[in-house]
Amino acid sequence: MSDSTNTVALTAHNQTTPSFYSFERISSVLYPTITLAALLIIWQTSVAYFNVPQYIFPSLTDVLRELWVGFVDGGTLYPHLAYTLKSALTGYLLGCGAAIVVGALLAESRAFEKFVYPLIIGLQSTPKIAIAPLLMVWLGYGLSSKIAMVAMMCFFPLFVNTVQGIRQTDPALLNMMRAFSAPTWLTFFRVKMFAATSNIFAGLQITIVFAFIGAIVSEFLGSSEGLGYLIQSAMANFNTPVMFAAIVTLIALSLIGTAFVQWVHRKVAFWDRTMRNKGR
Amino acid sequence: MAAAGASEILRVDDMSVVYPSSRGPISAVSNLSMSMNAGEFVSILGPSGCGKSTLLNVLAGLQKASSGQASLFGKPVDGQPHRNIGIVFQQARLLPWLTVLENIFIPIDAMRLKRADYLDRAHALLKLVGLPKFAKHYPDELSGGMQQRVGLARSMIHDPKLILMDEPFAALDAMTRERMSVELQEILGKSKQSVLFITHSIPEAVFLSDRVLMMSSSPGRFIEEVHVPLKRPRALDAMASGEFAELCGRLRKLYKH
Numbered sequence A: 001m002s003d004s005t006n007t008v009a010l011t012a013h014n015q016t017t018p019s020f021y022s023f024e025r026i027s028s029v030l031y032p033t034i035t036l037a038a039l040l041i042i043w044q045t046s047v048a049y050f051n052v053p054q055y056i057f058p059s060l061t062d063v064l065r066e067l068w069v070g071f072v073d074g075g076t077l078y079p080h081l082a083y084t085l086k087s088a089l090t091g092y093l094l095g096c097g098a099a100i101v102v103g104a105l106l107a108e109s110r111a112f113e114k115f116v117y118p119l120i121i122g123l124q125s126t127p128k129i130a131i132a133p134l135l136m137v138w139l140g141y142g143l144s145s146k147i148a149m150v151a152m153m154c155f156f157p158l159f160v161n162t163v164q165g166i167r168q169t170d171p172a173l174l175n176m177m178r179a180f181s182a183p184t185w186l187t188f189f190r191v192k193m194f195a196a197t198s199n200i201f202a203g204l205q206i207t208i209v210f211a212f213i214g215a216i217v218s219e220f221l222g223s224s225e226g227l228g229y230l231i232q233s234a235m236a237n238f239n240t241p242v243m244f245a246a247i248v249t250l251i252a253l254s255l256i257g258t259a260f261v262q263w264v265h266r267k268v269a270f271w272d273r274t275m276r277n278k279g280r
Numbered sequence B: 001m002a003a004a005g006a007s008e009i010l011r012v013d014d015m016s017v018v019y020p021s022s023r024g025p026i027s028a029v030s031n032l033s034m035s036m037n038a039g040e041f042v043s044i045l046g047p048s049g050c051g052k053s054t055l056l057n058v059l060a061g062l063q064k065a066s067s068g069q070a071s072l073f074g075k076p077v078d079g080q081p082h083r084n085i086g087i088v089f090q091q092a093r094l095l096p097w098l099t100v101l102e103n104i105f106i107p108i109d110a111m112r113l114k115r116a117d118y119l120d121r122a123h124a125l126l127k128l129v130g131l132p133k134f135a136k137h138y139p140d141e142l143s144g145g146m147q148q149r150v151g152l153a154r155s156m157i158h159d160p161k162l163i164l165m166d167e168p169f170a171a172l173d174a175m176t177r178e179r180m181s182v183e184l185q186e187i188l189g190k191s192k193q194s195v196l197f198i199t200h201s202i203p204e205a206v207f208l209s210d211r212v213l214m215m216s217s218s219p220g221r222f223i224e225e226v227h228v229p230l231k232r233p234r235a236l237d238a239m240a241s242g243e244f245a246e247l248c249g250r251l252r253k254l255y256k257h
Helices: A003-015 A023-049 A060-071 A080-106 A110-115 A117-124 A128-139 A144-169 A171-179 A184-195 A197-221 A227-236 A240-268 B053-060 B100-104 B106-110 B117-127 B144-156 B174-191 B202-208 B234-240 B242-254
Strands: B006-021 B026-037 B039-046 B067-072 B083-090 B160-165 B192-197 B213-218 B221-227
Touching: A023 A060, A023 A240, A060 A110, A060 A171, A060 A240, A080 A110, A080 A144, A080 A184, A080 A197, A080 A227, A080 A240, A110 A117, A110 B053, A128 A144, A128 A197, A144 A184, A144 A197, A171 A184, A171 A197, A171 B026, A171 B106, A184 A197, A184 B106, A197 A240, A227 A240, B006 B053, B006 B192, B026 B053, B026 B067, B026 B192, B026 B221, B039 B053, B039 B202, B053 B067, B053 B160, B053 B192, B067 B160, B083 B144, B100 B106, B106 B117, B106 B202, B117 B144, B117 B174, B144 B160, B192 B202, B202 B242, B213 B242, B221 B242, B234 B242
Parallel strands: B039 B192, B039 B213, B083 B160, B160 B192
Antiparallel strands: B006 B026, B006 B067, B213 B221
16 A cells, blocks of 8 residues: 555665765775875885985885785784784773673663763773883783783773763663563663664774774883884884884774774664665 | 443543743643543644643653553553553654564563564554565665554554554654554554544544544643544545534634644
C-alpha cells in the first residue's frame, strides 16, 4: 500500500553513497597528491639550488636512500619500527580498553560521576609528558615504562569521549526503553553503548596518534631501541637523513593507524549516516 | 473498582501535575478526571502545550502526578510503567542499529519474555502494518510513515490491552497522515486494542474516535466530551459527510489557543 514511498526512500539512500570510481572519489585523492608532489619537487630542487648542507636539511633523494637502506637493502629500521609498534600498540590497547570499560562504568554511576569525574577532567589537563620521567623511575627503562606512558596518553581522551558519548544518548530513546519497562542493563547494552559508538571511535582515532607520540617521547627519555631512540641518536651525529627517515616512518604509521580505525568504524557503525557519506 | 464496572481499564481521578520553575510552580494539568472502557478509542484533543502529553506520560508511568490518581486495570500508576500498555510516540523512536524485527522485539526483551514465542506474532504484525518484507531492513531505509508503522507494531507485540499514542502522525506529511489514520482504524478493527490517542488535529480525532475529550490550555483541563456516533469502518469519504462536519464544527468552537 505504500510502495511508492518505499522505493523513493530506498533509492535516495543509495545515491548518497559515491561509487568506487566516481569523480569525487578520485579527485579527493588526486588533488592532495598533486600538492604533495609539488612540495616534494620544491624540496628537492631548492635544497640542490641553495646548496644546503646535508646535516641541516637533507635532500629528498638522501631521505629516500635512507628509507631504502632501512627497509629494503639491509633492513636496519625494522627492529626500531618493531619496538615502537610494540609499545605503541600494546599501550593503545590497554589504555583504550581501560578507558571504555571505566568510562562505561562511570557514566552509569551517579556517585562516581559526582566524586571522581571532576577530578579526572582536572587530571586530563596535566601534560602527560611531564609524568614520563616518573614512569621511568618507577618502571625502569624497558618496554613497560613505554607501554605505561602510551596507555596513559590514550586513556584520558578516550575516557572522556566514552563518558560523553554515553551521556549524549538521545533522551527520547531512553524514555522509550523506560516506557517498555526495560531493565537498566538492557538499555545500556542495547541503546547507550551503540549511541556512544561514534564518540568512542572519534576518541580511538585521536588516541592512535597520541599512542605514537607517547611511545616516541618515552624513547627520547631513555631507550636503546625504537624510532624515538633512533632520532635521538642520529641527532647526536647530525645524521639528519636518518632522522627524516624515522620521521617519515612515524608519519606513515600514524596515517595507517588512523585509516585503519576509520575503516573499522565504518564496518562497526554501519547505521551511522555521517560515516556512510564518507564512502567506503 | 467494583463500582466502576468490570470493563473499565483506565481511570483518572482529580489528577493535577505541577512543575517547579524559577517563577514558582507551573500547573501543567489541573483536576483531570476521565475513564475508559475496554475496546474504546478515546482521543484527547487540545492545543499545543495544553498538557496532553503530561497526562499520557503519567499514564505511561514516565512521570508522577502531583495530586489525584491515575489507575490502569484497577491498579494505581505511580511512576512505574505498566506492562499491559503499549506506547507510540510522535517520532518513531526506533533504534537505528537494530533491524525492524529486532526493534519490534524491544518490549519482549525488556519484559524478559522469549523472542521465539513472539516470532509469529511479530511477522503477523508486520503484515498487519503493511511491511511484511521489511523485517530485515534498518530503520533509516524506511520512510517516516513506514517507521511510524514499525513503532505501531512494536507497541502491539506484547499484546497490550491499551495503547497510548502521543500524536503519532504529527510528524508525517498530510497525505501520509490521512492514509495512516485509515490504516490504524483497519488494524485496530482486527486487533481489538483500546487506544488513548493524543492529537491536536480535530478531523483526525473525530475520524478515529468513539469519544473525544477536549482540553483547554494552561492549566490543561477537560472542557468538553463529544461522542462520535459515525459507523465503522469509516472511509475517508466520511470526512465529507454533514455529520462529520457538524462534529468538527462543535469542537472547533471550543478550540481556543
